[in-house]
Amino acid sequence: MLEVDHLNKVYDSHGRRVEAIGDLTFTVPEGQFACVVGPSGCGKTTLLRTLAGLLPPTSGEVQVLRRRVTEPPAGLAVVFQEYGRSLFPWLRVRDNVELPLRAQRIAKARRRELADEALAAVGLAGTGSAYPWQLSGGMQQRVAIARAIAYQPRVLLMDEPFAAVDAQTRADLEDLIRSVWQRLGVTLLFVTHDIDEAVYLGQRVVILSAAPTRVADDLDIDLPADRDQLTTRADPRFTELRSRVYAQIQKVKADPPGKEG
Amino acid sequence: MLEVDHLNKVYDSHGRRVEAIGDLTFTVPEGQFACVVGPSGCGKTTLLRTLAGLLPPTSGEVQVLRRRVTEPPAGLAVVFQEYGRSLFPWLRVRDNVELPLRAQRIAKARRRELADEALAAVGLAGTGSAYPWQLSGGMQQRVAIARAIAYQPRVLLMDEPFAAVDAQTRADLEDLIRSVWQRLGVTLLFVTHDIDEAVYLGQRVVILSAAPTRVADDLDIDLPADRDQLTTRADPRFTELRSRVYAQIQKVKADPPGKEG
Amino acid sequence: MTLLRRTLLALGLPVLLVAVWWWASAGSTDFYRPALSTILAAFADTWTWDRVRADVLPSLARLAAGYLLALTGGVALGVLIGGNRHVRAFLEPLLEFLRAIPPPVLVPVFILLSGVGDRTKVLVIAFGCVWPILLNTVEGVRGRDEVLSDTCRTYRIGGGLRLWHLLLRSASPRIVTGARQALAIALIVMVISEMIAADNGLGFAVLQFQRGFQIPAMWSGVLLLGLIGVLLAWGFRWAERRMLGWYYGQRAGRREW
Amino acid sequence: MTRATAGARAAPALLGLLGLAVFALVFEVAPRLGVVPADYAPPTSRVLAAAGEQVGRPAFWAALADTLLTWGTGLGIAVVAGVGAGVLIGAVPFLRAATATTVEFLRPIPSVALIPLVIVLYGSTIRSTVVLVVYAAFWQVLVQVLYGVADLDPVARDTARSYRLGRRLQLRYLLWPTALPYVLTGIRLAAAVALILAVTGELVIGSPGLGKEIDLAQQGGAVPAVYALILVTGLLGVLANVGLRVLERHVLAWHPSSRREVTPS
């Protein structure tokens, strides 16, 4: 469960003051798959980092699993937008995936099994012994995803996790994430720029305005729980929902937030 | 003009041998806008780095502007996939954009003008005095694009340059790149994972197979030169072309390259 | 680079310099600047196996002990200081104070506290050469990548795992820089430590030659020091290449033509 | 808000003073308890009193000025030469390979072993000591620069290459900022080593300065005066570090190590 309550975040360093998050309030109930879309630079990453306990809010507060966040909460995993930099260059791919499991004192054999499974799931079977910098961008991003999946978190925050992979792989990963979500009952906050993806994946799409960001719209995605790439995307309801999201985003762009409030 | 002639590239380091590029031959005539698509890890970045003279081929050769490439050719700009790391963290955004212009001994006032224009074109007017790490991922990526545009290259290589920006910004940037291309007559090689984008932007789409990569298909995009987001994407020819690309990619995925040749 | 080329590069300049030295010093009558031929003759006479066993080996043993002490102590303290800015604020001025005190005037204090034996010399060596390791470790730990730090924090990688896989590994290029510096300094401090309260050792021998006005023998000792330095540096580079494989791989994977 | 930030800025300095104070206290109490003999390790208060006496002597100020001159000159030369040679050698692989052995040979030669040589050349003058200072401090900077230059980010380097930044621009905007954190550490190391060598050189060679005063005090058996002079030397080191830290905050504002400390987390 995630609760964001009147969150406000101002960056003020090196002579530059930016109010990234204006006033943000929303709740993601336990086990929900929520997608977040919003213009570039609106504060999505900032929101995720605040939820992950990596950044203190300027005012307001966030709660994860009913606890006020002051440090990274247990059982939470993040796939960072800067996937390349979030992999340890001195660890081989498999060790990168296993490292969080070691911190949880999971036995070696089990760790190995979880890591290999996760790597296979993202299509990287057989790359375990490479270093991350020997992989292509999209492969690196998938390692970061594998790491989060192998961790079996209760809350998963993902920041544009499929930005660097091709369309086909992306579709596979989308289905993978949905199946992980369904199997583990994890609460998922998923940032993406792809509107189709947001609608296809989530039970809900939160649309953020430009910085200082607010919730511009919050849509329920009432598509059936069983989704697949062909039928769901062909569903007229899908088309309708994606048009609504698209229209809403256009509106957000057109109304600079300065005008309101 | 770009010529790739029986290019082959094998990585062999730290106990891992990968034949990234199998045998690649194609030519991009002067002033053409060519898009490249292919599965993640197939060798697109490798190809771009070879064309940019940053990586020696294992065998075969590449020519840029009718010169065999042995070092980075003059008049060529690259937008790297790792946009974040390609910006110098010690330079402010404007200085990052201006730096290549200084190498060309462009006068200060003119430099400033070009940089400000380019930043405004990518929607970053007013961020010139920030450091890159004070910007969001999408903003950083746009700085890298602005740097390439301000450089006014004759050949432009772009490696998934819009991966980190939202749909709306992406559409704007697509139009921007097309207008730059038309205005400057630059030869453009554009790597993307978005099939719609490839079809919308290019005069041609080169589809690569999985590693060791070959040209799996090479399609002419015979859409009118004047394109816009609404009408072009609604054009039945557009839908037809994108379906062909999509089908082709599916086929590439299904046939592992080992089976052929 | 072929082996031949590497050898040529490694030995070219030294051979040239030795040749120049030989030529320039030939027939020298200057008491303090004897001809290189004289020095080399003295070298052969002086550094016999007995002498090596009596003076050079004890020195090297103390050197090794002091250096390892500095390495472990410097890295441990460096991680502590680099990882916490309050600790850093508390300790830094004090450490800077200690760092600026010349070993020759500090040695008496060490003698006072720990006697005149080998232990004191080992401590002096450690104290003298710990600084590059300490400073570099501190800066390496401070300069770790933010995204990696955040990754560790969110996955709650703490304790020993964080220490090893985040702090030490990301500081390792700088730790190696410091350790490399420290190696040469340890050799220097070894010599200094043997100039006080010693009865054997390479530094002691050089000092005795100097005081006994056996100038060619003294220069041969200096020459030996340099040679030991080269050997240690080669050993160090070998170890470094092994430990930092990922680092050089990441940088060389993108090698130019 | 502003008060809090001012407090936060002052806090490190206070903590640092506290650290020095604790050290001073230990050295006040230990001799008094007889842990160490008070005659040879006088308590802090006696050292401070002796320092007070020193401050009253014009000879002390002259010596301080001489030491500062030796130190400053030597350090300046060493830094300029070390950075220049380091960047040159580091940027040109051929030079690096060709000089490696020679560098490793020359580095471990202790400055003290060169004393007869410099005396033959320059006598007991400040020049002799400056040569020793330069010799010792030069390597500190050089090695740091060599490793710093090698720390280049491959993507940043490719960027510079593909935009065909010339040698001068690559040096100024790529190599230099990359190496800068290493260089600053090198300067901090060199500053202390230079100070040490300045004092040691004065002590052994007899060129004018604090080291010579220490020698005089030692020969005269004036133990508190010896420690007072050492205290002054140490404080010079602390001051140098404060200055270099301020410099670092300015020139490395962009570096993760400074960024982290701006945003509280």
Added chain:
Amino acid sequence: GGSGDDAPAAPGGGPDKVNTGVIAILDVAPIYLGKEKGFFSKRNIDLTLTTAQGGAAILPAVLSGQYQFGFSNTISLLLAKSQNAPVKVVSNGNNSTGVDGKDFAGLFVKADSPIRSPKDLAGRTVAANTLKNIVETSVKSSVKKDGGDAAAVKFTELPFPEQLPALQAGRVDAIFVVEPFQQAAVAAGARKIASSYVDAAPDLTVAMYFTSQQLLSGNPDLVARFTEAMKESLAYADAHPDEVRTVLGTYTQIPAAVREALVLPKWPPDVNRQSVETLADLAVADGLLGQKPDIAALLP
């Protein structure tokens, strides 16, 4: 360049500028006193005294012409001569008082030490400020004189200021110190078991002033004038101990009270040749010197 053949004569026939390297200890008080009294300036010598920590820094400076003269202990000069260093003694430096128990230097043990006399030192450790030098030779001669096994005495090197603390902490068994450290040892209750300089040779010449052969042959007149001035200085210092104690305050940091109590060495104007011969023989016997140098060539 180190080609100082002549003393740099000031243009226009002014006084000769002369630089002399000394150690800032009691022993060189006469030259400071002599300078103060004008014994050098009246011989047209403009004397500058430069202090160094030890002979290691002085000899090279004299040989290279940076200094015209230098001060060194006798053994060091014998060592240098035996290595064919072109040095030449020009004046006496200082001598022991010749009085056992009342010399300016001595061999001390802790008050409660079982060591009663020098022969008990066999198998024990003695601190010397410089190894393989005059202290070692002298202490060994004390042991021999006392009927002990000199070869069984171990020496360790400690600077004078560190010796008393080391003795009291039990890290060494005996120390050999000169004034003013002798005063401190006495004050700390250490027991003097020998005056080794006295034991080595009667009226031992402990140190001397020297120059380089080059200067001697290039400017014998200057050397002669320096020798004259030194003679006068030595004689004056020997006759005026109170002025010596005062002048000490100008170039050392010995506290005034200690200065009053110091035992001063003897400053005869001429080198005690016989003692130098004896010392050389002792050094050869101890293995410090490979062979006996040509003492006539060393001494004036």
